[in-house]
Amino acid sequence: MRKxxxxxxxxxxxxxxxxxxxxxxxxxxxxxxxxxxxxxxEIPAFDLPAATASRPALSSADLADGKPKxxxxxxxxxxxxxxxxxxxxxxERAGATIVGVxxxxxxxxxxxxxxxxxxxxARIGRDDISEVQLSLGSSGVPETFxxxxxxxxxxxxxxxxxxxQVSMILEELRKAGA
Amino acid sequence: MRRLVALLALILVLPMAAPGLGQDSLxxxxxxxxQLDDPALEAKAxxxxxxxxxxxxxxxxxxxxxxxxxxxxxxxxxxxxxAGEDPEQVRAWLVSRYGDYVSYKPHLSSSTWPLFxxxxxxxxxxxxxxxxxxxARK
Amino acid sequence: xxxxxxxxxxxxxxxxxxxxxLGGLLGAGENGHPLAALVRPAAALQxxxxxxxxxxLLYVFAVTDLSVLLVANNSHSMKPLIFKxxxxxxxxxxxMLLWVTVMALxxxxxxxxxxxxxxxxxxxxxxxxxxxxLGFYAFLLLSSNPFERLTQAPPEGNGLNPxxxxxGLAFHPPTLYVGxxxxxxxxxxxxxxxxxxxxxxxFARVMRPWVLGAWIFLTIGITAGSYWAYYELxxxxxxxxxxxxxxxxxxxxxxxxxxxxxxxxxxxxALRTWTIMLGVVAFSMSMVGTFLVRSGILTSVxxxxxxxxxxxFILALLAINIGGALAVFATRASTVSEGERFSPLSREGxxxxxxxxLSAILGIVLLxxxxxxxxxxxxxxxxxxPPYFDPVSAIFFYPMLAVLVIGPLLRWRKDSFARVKWPVLxxxxxxxxxxxxxxxxxxxxxxxxxxxxxxxxxxxxxxxxLRGRSLRRLPIAVWGMCIGHFGLAVxxxxxxxxxxFQQERxxxxxxxxxxxxxxxxxxxxxxxxxxxxxxxxMEAEMKVAYQGGEWRDARPxxxxxxxxxxxxxxxxxxxxxxxxxxxxxxxxxxxxxxxLRLWWKPFVTWIWYGGLLIAxxxxxxxxxxxxxxxxxRSAAGKLVERREEQEARA
Numbered sequence: 033m034r035k036x037x038x039x040x041x042x043x044x045x046x047x048x049x050x051x052x053x054x055x056x057x058x059x060x061x062x063x064x065x066x067x068x069x070x071x072x073x074e075i076p077a078f079d080l081p082a083a084t085a086s087r088p089a090l091s092s093a094d095l096a097d098g099k100p101k102x103x104x105x106x107x108x109x110x111x112x113x114x115x116x117x118x119x120x121x122x123x124e125r126a127g128a129t130i131v132g133v134x135x136x137x138x139x140x141x142x143x144x145x146x147x148x149x150x151x152x153x154a155r156i157g158r159d160d161i162s163e164v165q166l167s168l169g170s171s172g173v174p175e176t177f178x179x180x181x182x183x184x185x186x187x188x189x190x191x192x193x194x195x196x197q198v199s200m201i202l203e204e205l206r207k208a209g210a
Numbered sequence: 211m212r213r214l215v216a217l218l219a220l221i222l223v224l225p226m227a228a229p230g231l232g233q234d235s236l237x238x239x240x241x242x243x244x245q246l247d248d249p250a251l252e253a254k255a256x257x258x259x260x261x262x263x264x265x266x267x268x269x270x271x272x273x274x275x276x277x278x279x280x281x282x283x284x285x286x287x288x289x290x291x292x293a294g295e296d297p298e299q300v301r302a303w304l305v306s307r308y309g310d311y312v313s314y315k316p317h318l319s320s321s322t323w324p325l326f327x328x329x330x331x332x333x334x335x336x337x338x339x340x341x342x343x344x345x346a347r348k
Numbered sequence: 349x350x351x352x353x354x355x356x357x358x359x360x361x362x363x364x365x366x367x368x369x370l371g372g373l374l375g376a377g378e379n380g381h382p383l384a385a386l387v388r389p390a391a392a393l394q395x396x397x398x399x400x401x402x403x404x405l406l407y408v409f410a411v412t413d414l415s416v417l418l419v420a421n422n423s424h425s426m427k428p429l430i431f432k433x434x435x436x437x438x439x440x441x442x443x444m445l446l447w448v449t450v451m452a453l454x455x456x457x458x459x460x461x462x463x464x465x466x467x468x469x470x471x472x473x474x475x476x477x478x479x480x481x482l483g484f485y486a487f488l489l490l491s492s493n494p495f496e497r498l499t500q501a502p503p504e505g506n507g508l509n510p511x512x513x514x515x516g517l518a519f520h521p522p523t524l525y526v527g528x529x530x531x532x533x534x535x536x537x538x539x540x541x542x543x544x545x546x547x548x549x550x551f552a553r554v555m556r557p558w559v560l561g562a563w564i565f566l567t568i569g570i571t572a573g574s575y576w577a578y579y580e581l582x583x584x585x586x587x588x589x590x591x592x593x594x595x596x597x598x599x600x601x602x603x604x605x606x607x608x609x610x611x612x613x614x615x616x617x618a619l620r621t622w623t624i625m626l627g628v629v630a631f632s633m634s635m636v637g638t639f640l641v642r643s644g645i646l647t648s649v650x651x652x653x654x655x656x657x658x659x660x661f662i663l664a665l666l667a668i669n670i671g672g673a674l675a676v677f678a679t680r681a682s683t684v685s686e687g688e689r690f691s692p693l694s695r696e697g698x699x700x701x702x703x704x705x706l707s708a709i710l711g712i713v714l715l716x717x718x719x720x721x722x723x724x725x726x727x728x729x730x731x732x733x734p735p736y737f738d739p740v741s742a743i744f745f746y747p748m749l750a751v752l753v754i755g756p757l758l759r760w761r762k763d764s765f766a767r768v769k770w771p772v773l774x775x776x777x778x779x780x781x782x783x784x785x786x787x788x789x790x791x792x793x794x795x796x797x798x799x800x801x802x803x804x805x806x807x808x809x810x811x812x813x814l815r816g817r818s819l820r821r822l823p824i825a826v827w828g829m830c831i832g833h834f835g836l837a838v839x840x841x842x843x844x845x846x847x848x849f850q851q852e853r854x855x856x857x858x859x860x861x862x863x864x865x866x867x868x869x870x871x872x873x874x875x876x877x878x879x880x881x882x883x884x885x886m887e888a889e890m891k892v893a894y895q896g897g898e899w900r901d902a903r904p905x906x907x908x909x910x911x912x913x914x915x916x917x918x919x920x921x922x923x924x925x926x927x928x929x930x931x932x933x934x935x936x937x938x939x940x941x942x943x944l945r946l947w948w949k950p951f952v953t954w955i956w957y958g959g960l961l962i963a964x965x966x967x968x969x970x971x972x973x974x975x976x977x978x979x980x981r982s983a984a985g986k987l988v989e990r991r992e993e994q995e996a997r998a
Contacts, residue, residue, distance in 0.1 A: 040681060043625070044674055050636070050718070051667050057645045057721055058659050066265050066729065069309040109234045136234040136278060161239035162282035169307035171265035171279070237938050243945075245854050256852065261735045269590050271733070274583040276917075276934075314733025321728045328715055329740050336704045336744070343692065343700050 065190045068169030068177075075103075075183045076167040080157025083134040084142045090131055090157030096183030100208040102128050102201070103177040104153070105165055107135045108145035110173040116192035117149035123198060124152035128205055132156040133164055135173055176201065180208040234278060241288035242281030248292075255288045258297040261314045262287070262304060271314065351416050351495040354404025358445075358495075361397035361452060362485035364390045365478045368455075372475020376468050376544055384467075387474050388459040394481075395456025398449040405445055405494055409436040415501035418442060418494050422507035426882065434518030435507060437525075440642065440658065441494035446522060447638075448484045450529040454558070455481065458533065464554050464977075466546055473540030479672075480532055480631075483665040491661060516576040524569030524596055528634040530562025531599055534606060538627030539673055542680045547620045552613035555627070557973050559610065563603045564966040570596050571959030582917030582932045584947050586846075586955060589737040591646040594717040595637030598710055602630035605706040608699050616696055616760055618688045621681055622703070628673045633710070635666045646721060691762040698755030705748035709741050716740070742795055749802045749840070752833060753779075753809040771812040779805030792848035799844030807837035825972030832965025839958025845927075845951035856941035866948030867895045868929050870902070875942055883909045885918070888933045888942065892922055904933040904944075928952050 070076075075092050082089035095101060104120060106113040124130055132153040134142050142156070159165055168177065168185070178187035178201070187204040189197070246252040259273035264280040272280040272287070283304075290300045304312045316322045367383075368390040375384025408416050409432050412425045422439045423432055437446045455477040462470060488494070537555040541547045573596065578586040587593060606626040612619045640646055643659025690696040716732040723730050753775050757768040765772075783801035786792065810833035813826060851866040862871045870892045878887040885907040891899040902920040909916065922929040927950040934943025 037681070039621075039625070040674070040678055043629075044678075047632075047670055047674065051663065053718065053722060053725065054639065054643075054645065054659075054663050054666075056725055058643060058663065060725075066308055066311055069305070069307055107234060136236040136282075138235065141235070160236060161285055162279055163286070165279075166283065166286055166304075167307060169309075171308065243854050243934060243943050244856070245852075261733060263731050263733075269588070271588070274581070274585055274588075276582075309729060311729035311731050314731045315735035316730055316732055321723055321726070322719075322730060325715065325719055325732065325736065329712055329743065332708045332711055333743065336708045339704050340701055343697070 066171040067190070068171075068185070068188050070169040070185050071188055073185060075179060075185055076164075078157075078164045078167065080133065080159055080164060083132070083137060083156040083158035084139055084146065086143070086146070086151065087132075087153055087156045090133065090155040092183060094131065094155060095179050096181070098181040099129060100178065100180045100186075100205055101154075102130045102205065103133065103168075103179050104130055105133045105135060105168075105170050105173055105175045105177075107173045108137050108141040110135075112192040113174045114145070114149050116174055116194075117152075119193040119195060119198050120152040121150050122195075123193075123201060126198075126202055128202065129154050133159050135159050135162055135165055178204045178208050236278075238278065238281040239285035241285040241292075242278075243284075244288075246288055246292050251291050252288075254297050255284075255291040258291070258300060259284055259287055262301070263312050263314055265308065265312065350404050350407050351413065351497065354401045354408075355493065355495040357397040357401040357404070358448075358485070358489060361394045361401065361448075362482065362489060364394040364397065365452075365482050365485060368394065368478035369475050369482060372471045372473075372478060376472035376475060376540075379468070384471055387471055391452075391459035391474050391477070392456045394478075395452045395459075398452035402445055402449040405436050405442060406433055408495075409433055412505060414503075414505055415498050417496040417498050420498060420502050420505050423505040424507055425504060427513070428881075430515070431513050431518060437522055438518075439507075441488070441492045443521065443525065444484065444488050444492050445494050446525055447529055448481060448488060450526050451477070451481050451484065451532055454530060454533050455536075458536075458558070462554060464550060466544065469540050469544045469546045469551070471540075472543040473536045476536040476539040476543075477532065480535065480669055483668060487661050487665065491657065514576065514580060516572055516580070520569060520572045520576055523565050523572060527562045527564075527566030527569055527603075528599060528638065530558065530565060531603060531631045531634050533558040533562065534603070534627040535631035535669075535673065538624045539676055542624055542676050545680060547613075547624060549614050549617045552610040552623060553973075553977075556607070556610045556614060557970055557977075559603060559606055559627075559630075560966055560970045560973070563600070563607060564963050564970065566596070566600045566603060567959060567963040567966060570600060571956050571963070574959070575956050578952075579919055579921060580916075582919055582945075584919075584930045584932075584949065586952070587843075589713075589716070589732075589734050591717050592641055594713050595640045598713055598717075599630055599633040599637055601706050601710040601713065602626060602633045605703045605710070606630050608702050608706075612696050612699050616688050616690065618690060618696055619700070619703075624677065624681075626703075628670070628677065629710075632666070632670045632673075635662065635669065636714075639663055639666055640717070646717070688761075690760070693758065693765060694763050695755065695758045695760045698751050698758055701751045702748055702755065705744045705751075708744040712740050712744070713737070738795060742798070746798055746802055749806050749836075752836075753805050756813045756829060756833065757809070771809060771815065775805045775809035775812065778808050790848070796844040796848035799840050800848070803837040803841035803844065807834055807841070810834040810837060823972050824975065825969045828965045828967070828969030828972055830965070831968060832962050835958045835961025835963075835965055837958070838954050838961055839956075842951045842954030842956075842958055846949050846955070849950045850952075851948045853944075853946045855944050855946070856937050856939075857944050858941050863944075863946065865929070865946040866950075868946075868948055869893050869896070870929075870931065870944075870946060871899075872942065872944065875936075878905060880907075883907045886933070886936075888931075888944070890920070890931065892929055892931070894924060894929075902929070902931050904931045906933045906935070923953060926951060 075095055077092045079091040080089060095103065102123065120130060130152050132155070134156055137158065157164065170177075170188075172190070174192050176189040176193060177185050180186050186208045189201060193201060246255060256273065260271045262272045262283065264270045264272045264275040264277055264283070266277040266279045267275050272283045287300055290303070291297065301313055301315070310316065310319070310322070316325050318326055368387055371381075371383035371387040371390065374381045375387060408419055409423055410429065412419060412423055412432060414420045418439060418441050423435045427435065436442045455474060458477070459474055534555060537551065537558070541551045573593070574586045578584060606623065609619045609623045609626055613623045639659065639662045642662055645659065716737055719732055720730050754768060754772050757771055779801040782804045783797060786797055786800055811830050813830060814822065853863060853865045855863050857863065857872045859872055859874060862869055870890055872888060872890050874889040876887055876889060878885045885905040887903055887905045890902040890904070892902045893899045900922060902922055904920040905918040907916045907918055908914075917932050920931040922931070927948065930947040930949055932945040934945060936942055
């Protein structure tokens with residue numbers, strides 16, 4: 033009978049463990065975001081063509097000029113990107129340098145988007161096959177990376193920036209040396 | 211409650227970022243829907259792609275998805291394999307970008323060792339159970 | 349009005365469940381308790397009321413009564429009738445009502461039919477069934493009322509998801525559900541037998557047909573779900589070890605183990621505690637599966653409407669039921685003796701291997717499915733997929749199949765290898781021949797290679813138990829066993845062949861282009877628009893020919909639905925006995941060419957034929973058992989005599 037009892041305790045242990053795990057996970061908000069594993073690392077080398085005639089092109093060298101920057105990944109076809117445009121404008125007014133990477137986009141669409149929602153970008157690179165996005169470990173649009181003066185990624189914000197998050201982004205930028 | 215509202219808002223917004231509604235108009239990357247000319251390399255790429263997670267989808271491999279980002283990932287995999295990289299190198303490259311989540315093939319690490327230790331224990335317990343049963347009844 | 353009747357019936361059914369629980373427990377504790385006589389009628393009436401309630405729900409969906417919240421949210425007047433009806437269970441509230449209805453019907457059926465066990469055991473069983481049922485009544489009535497009214501009916505409903513408008517999907521969930529919920533009967537029988545200390549071969553014989561019934565539904569449900577994913581998603585995958593797929597596989601594994609251990613208990617009075625434990629585990633897995641699917645704590649391709657509150661409720665029910673069962677188990681297990689002994693080389697010995705291996709696979713699937721959830725608690729995200737599940741489950745699955753080659757040939761209690769030497773050697777030799785031939789001729793993965801060899805060996809040996817026996821007088825249940833095992837071999841052959849020899853072509857095709865895919869040639873003749881009631885499509889008119897034979901039509905479509913907007917791929921499947929050509933259509937590229945995806949999938953259909961054969965084997969076994977029982981019952985005098993004899997022995 034000892035064998036039965038051991039088996040029973042194993043079963044009780046497994047069941048209790050599962051309940052604990054399930055109960056804990058139920059109280060946690062479901063986090064669908066996939067974080068980049070590149071935070072704290074040097075930004076990978078890239079050299080993108082300009083996405084629009086109104087702004088210069090973007091390469092990784094531009095991001096290591098001693099000044100921290102925000103790297104915003106966006107697209108004209110992405111709805112939340114339009115929603116975060118006022119917040120980007122606010123960040124720019126607060127003195128942040130913002131560079132953009134337009135994902136899978138055409139020049140005329142980018143121009144239309146910037147015309148409608150404003151253009152806070154200093155430079156905009158054009159990434160037609162999501163190559164830079166993949167190498168940054170970004171899994172969607174919009175996403176915003178904080179890059180320090182040496183071209184190191186210090187922070188990743190996933191999804192659109194809400195009005196209440198602007199000060200937090202500025203704080204991250206400050207920590208990166210601004 | 212606020213958390214719940216934020217969560218709901220996210221759930222409502224996320225699909226818009228996904229393809230379908232917020233559809234881009236660019237053609238897919240060259241090797242998203244095109245196979246490599248060398249069947250051996252293509253087979254290598256295919257075997258790798260079915261074990262990589264599409265990050266824009268809920269639970270699909272990049273080989274099973276029409277999401278543009280999955281197509282771009284397929285393009286990366288195929289071009290890198292064609293350039294002579296080893297499939298495991300390509301996997302490691304993606305893991306260095308997205309963490310273990312991107313690969314359906316867990317590798318032995320400090321966070322995954324139970325996945326490998328427990329089956330070994332189960333083999334031992336199963337073997338022991340059968341062995342004892344066999345001996346005790348003789 | 350109809351909705352209110354449905355709700356009232358549900359409340360009445362819940363009240364009867366309270367009566368059934370009280371009567372069952374009191375009657376089980378004390379012989380001749382006055383409430384005991386009410387238990388069976390209460391169970392039967394409860395089944396009737398639940399059935400009525402479910403019919404009411406079907407009715408409000410059939411007439412699209414938009415003043416009912418559930419209908420307004422999940423239906424649409426433009427849907428075809430069959431999908432309106434399917435909409436009744438295609439949502440959380442409706443599926444929970446289906447759950448309690450199936451439970452009540454099963455309870456009612458037991459109450460009306462089952463008279464072989466001691467009455468006290470039956471009362472305890474029905475009490476346990478009512479206890480589990482009450483939890484779900486509470487869930488339904490307190491937090492998920494399916495009949496809730498709207499003060500103002502909207503002009504139109506908003507549920508018309510095109511992906512869900514598929515006949516396969518309409519019947520896949522309820523089939524699985526019947527299986528899930530049917531296992532509650534095994535749970536109740538196990539608890540009832542434990543409570544009254546009556547774990548006997550008779551108990552196993554009584555429980556077995558019910559478990560078989562649930563298991564048949566699970567088998568069909570899983571098979572159908574796999575085929576649905578295969579043709580509907582447009583990528584030709586039939587199993588991805590997705591959490592929701594695993595949630596349906598786990599109860600199946602437990603139920604399969606339970607069936608086999610129950611046959612040991614029924615025939616040889618051994619493995620008593622083990623069988624009881626499996627009865628509890630099988631239903632627990634059903635509930636864990638429901639929890640995982642409904643709570644949404646796992647990332648899965650199946651997007652269910654999820655709600656943490658519902659998850660908490662199901663989790664609480666899970667804790668109460670499993671905790672309760674384990675507590676009963678702890679207090680009673682020591683009173684159940686281990687039963688008869690047997691030699692390792694015997695039918696029991698082989699079945700023990702089967703049970704250990706199935707349990708191990710169950711453990712692995714559970715581990716791999718939940719592991720990402722565990723690491724997430726530490727903020728680490730990992731994925732566990734086919735590259736893990738395939739080899740690790742094969743470690744246990746393949747040895748089990750090797751034992752399956754010999755197991756069914758062995759006699760109960762004790763046997764000698766010499767007696768079964770020839771049939772086993774023939775099967776093993778054929779398997780080995782396939783292994784060597786395939787290994788020499790092609791370069792396929794070890795898993796697929798072993799799978800092919802083992803499937804041949806098992807297929808050959810599965811009919812060996814028939815040799816030397818009069819086929820006419822053979823019990824139907826033995827046919828069931830042979831066909832079930834043969835079906836397993838067929839399915840494994842299909843899986844191995846498809847994963848080893850599948851060929852894929854992705855091309856951008858001009859009109860008139862001919863492409864080769866495996867032994868097939870395919871030609872794109874034209875691309876034309878097509879339209880349906882709620883979609884428009886581009887349809888490719890293609891001709892395909894196998895090895896230069898006659899040209900056959902293939903018409904894959906790329907469909908655009910509008911309410912809600914969604915694109916789906918309608919694939920063209922050209923089936924031969926030895927496989928399927930799978931053609932899916934993509935978009936038009938910039939230069940005007942059309943994207944086509946073609947797969948040649950050798951023997952892929954055998955996976956589902958195998959699944960159906962397994963279910964057929966189960967159905968034959970069920971018929972065999974029931975017919976056998978009826979025959980025994982007709983000899984009523986004998987039965988009474990037997991029972992008296994048994995009681996005298998106990």
